[in-house]
Amino acid sequence: MKFLNMNESAVSPIVATLVLIVVAVVGAVAVGTIMGTFSNDVSEQTNVGDVGAASASEILIAGSTTVQPVSELLGEAYMKEKPGVKVTVQGGGSGAGIASAGMGIVDIGAASKHLPDADAAKYPDLNEYVIGGSAVVVIVNENAAVSDDNVTEAELLALYESGTAFDNIDTAYHRAEASGTEDTFSKWLTGSDGGIDGYTGTHLKTATGNAGILAAIQGNTDGDAIGFVDAGYAFGADDITVLAIGLQEATDDNILDALKGENTYPSGLTRPLVYLANGNPSSVVKDFINFAQSPGSIEQFHAAGMYSIVEFA
Numbered sequence: 001m002k003f004l005n006m007n008e009s010a011v012s013p014i015v016a017t018l019v020l021i022v023v024a025v026v027g028a029v030a031v032g033t034i035m036g037t038f039s040n041d042v043s044e045q046t047n048v049g050d051v052g053a054a055s056a057s058e059i060l061i062a063g064s065t066t067v068q069p070v071s072e073l074l075g076e077a078y079m080k081e082k083p084g085v086k087v088t089v090q091g092g093g094s095g096a097g098i099a100s101a102g103m104g105i106v107d108i109g110a111a112s113k114h115l116p117d118a119d120a121a122k123y124p125d126l127n128e129y130v131i132g133g134s135a136v137v138v139i140v141n142e143n144a145a146v147s148d149d150n151v152t153e154a155e156l157l158a159l160y161e162s163g164t165a166f167d168n169i170d171t172a173y174h175r176a177e178a179s180g181t182e183d184t185f186s187k188w189l190t191g192s193d194g195g196i197d198g199y200t201g202t203h204l205k206t207a208t209g210n211a212g213i214l215a216a217i218q219g220n221t222d223g224d225a226i227g228f229v230d231a232g233y234a235f236g237a238d239d240i241t242v243l244a245i246g247l248q249e250a251t252d253d254n255i256l257d258a259l260k261g262e263n264t265y266p267s268g269l270t271r272p273l274v275y276l277a278n279g280n281p282s283s284v285v286k287d288f289i290n291f292a293q294s295p296g297s298i299e300q301f302h303a304a305g306m307y308s309i310v311e312f313a
Helices: 013-026 029-045 068-081 094-102 117-122 153-162 180-190 209-218 252-259 283-292 295-303
Strands: 058-063 086-092 108-111 126-141 171-175 204-207 225-230 240-242 270-278
Touching: 058 068, 058 094, 058 283, 068 086, 068 283, 068 295, 086 094, 094 108, 094 117, 094 126, 094 180, 094 270, 108 283, 126 180, 126 209, 126 252, 126 283, 153 171, 153 180, 171 180, 171 209, 180 225, 204 209, 209 225, 209 240, 252 270, 270 283, 283 295
Parallel strands: 058 086, 058 108, 171 204, 171 225
Antiparallel strands: 108 270, 126 225, 126 240, 126 270
């Protein structure tokens, strides 16, 4: 399975304008932080005049960089079937996806985790639709000399928590923004949400998005750093090695079996791929979500290195 390299910069001017308006009106530091990456990516492409010309059949999706590639593929397939509908997809992270959907900025917010209780309380009208599943994998540069291409949970915890090196690995990468991938890894590794965010030290470095972590590890030719990304970004990528975790190998079959409940890969590292809609979605948006959950979407999930909900539910 190979991850399809997608363009993360494409975005509707409508999304850009609405994000900037909401951030300006609310003026809250928390909103500015969670939406920062999202709004920065799109601000240069804003055209206020386009807002009034928006088509009622345009579906705007934003959020998780994990879900973004499959959303783009699903959008392309859906537009071929429904040529009167335009689907526009943007990243920004799961946090941005939840917030933008909760505030009504986009039609669909994408997240690579279930809606947290705190966000469900903050945005009580958000409805969650699981469309698929994936897993977080641990990666190093191909030059890293890691014994048996395997890492243990204890080795990872010691490195992230206090900088304790193993096999010459003394640097640990994690996400710079609110992320379902980070939440999944952090919960599995530390037993608490946001555990990694509480760690400090020169051994810790950050990068933005799955693509940012992947690029950082690919560029780490000294082989002394480790990071984590969604499997869809890692499988088929150049210059990296995907490590087994406690001798459980990160393979297509093992991850899919783990999503089905089997003990083939750490269950704490598997997670859902979720669409979020504020209130009852329009008929067009609901039809797109139904399409994403249908057997006909399996090809798009596999092309993105992921698994459709119909394969394991």
